Amino acid sequence: MKDNFAGRLNTAFNSIPADELKIPSVAIILGSGLGSYVSAVEGTVLPFDRIKGFPKTTVEGHKGVYKFGRDILIQAGRFHFYEGYGLDDVVLPVFLMWKLGIKTLVITNASGGVNESYGAGEFILIKDHINLIGTNPLIGSNNKEFGVRFPDMTQAYSKHLREAAREASGSELKEGVYAALTGPSYETPAEIRMLRVIGADMVGMSTVPEVIAANYLGIEVLGISCVTNMAAGILDTPLSHEEVMETTKRVEKDFSALIEKILFRLLKEND
Numbered sequence: 001m002k003d004n005f006a007g008r009l010n011t012a013f014n015s016i017p018a019d020e021l022k023i024p025s026v027a028i029i030l031g032s033g034l035g036s037y038v039s040a041v042e043g044t045v046l047p048f049d050r051i052k053g054f055p056k057t058t059v060e061g062h063k064g065v066y067k068f069g070r071d072i073l074i075q076a077g078r079f080h081f082y083e084g085y086g087l088d089d090v091v092l093p094v095f096l097m098w099k100l101g102i103k104t105l106v107i108t109n110a111s112g113g114v115n116e117s118y119g120a121g122e123f124i125l126i127k128d129h130i131n132l133i134g135t136n137p138l139i140g141s142n143n144k145e146f147g148v149r150f151p152d153m154t155q156a157y158s159k160h161l162r163e164a165a166r167e168a169s170g171s172e173l174k175e176g177v178y179a180a181l182t183g184p185s186y187e188t189p190a191e192i193r194m195l196r197v198i199g200a201d202m203v204g205m206s207t208v209p210e211v212i213a214a215n216y217l218g219i220e221v222l223g224i225s226c227v228t229n230m231a232a233g234i235l236d237t238p239l240s241h242e243e244v245m246e247t248t249k250r251v252e253k254d255f256s257a258l259i260e261k262i263l264f265r266l267l268k269e270n271d
C-alpha cells in the first residue's frame, strides 16, 4: 500500500456517520449481478460517492452502496483492478470494514467454471485461491497497526465458516479453488487448460486482493462463488458479460435464500 493509505482510510472512515449507525460484526460483499440481496435487508443506505476518497464504480451490475442493516453490513459493488484502479482502491473497502469493527466477511463473486463437473448457476464455496493478478495489495511499507509483514494464508477461507455455511445451506455445497486474473478480457481456452492443471476450479477477476487484505487484518472470510458460465473453450459458445448477468438474474432468488440461511447461522454464532 502507498504511504498515504492510512490517512486515506481515516478520511473515508470519518465520512461515515458511525456514531449514528449500529455497526454489525458481519459484512457481505455482493459481486457482479448479485446485488439484489441489498433490498432484502432493511437499513441505512450510504452510496460510495458519499464516502470521501472512494473511487467511482464503472461496471454495469455493480451498484456501489453500503447498507447498514441491524445485524449485517452489506457492500453492493466493488472496485476492480481492470477498471484501472490501483489495488489500494480495490482493498480500501475491506480496510474500512476493519476500522468499523467487522470480524467476519462473506465475499461473493461471479466466476467461470473451470471444473467441468460444475454447471452454470451453481454456487460453490471457495476453499482457496490462486493469485494470478501479478501483484499484491500489501506491497509497500508495512504498517504494523494493520497486520504483520508476511501474513499467513493457509486458511484464507475459514474452514470453520465453510462448514457452518454448508450446514446452514442444508445442501451439499461443493468447494473449489478460485483463480484470479486481471481481466478484463476473458481467458483463452489454453489459459483455462493451464488453470485446470494448476488446480483451479473457478476463474474470475476479483476477490483475491480483498481476501488478502482481510486475512492481513485478521478478518475471517467466507467466499461464495456463483458459476455464471462455463469457462472459455469448454462449450462452443463465446463468453459475454450478458451471459454472466443473465445467469445471476436467473439464480438471484436462490442466491438470496442461500445468503439468508448462511448469514442467519453466522450471526447466531457471533451472538
Ligand code: HPA
Residues within 6 Å of the ligand: 110, 111, 112, 113, 186, 187, 203, 204, 205, 228, 229, 230, 231, 232, 239, 244
Ligand atoms: N472468466 C473470468 N471472470 C468471470 C467469468 C469467466 O469466465 N465469468 C464470470 N466472471
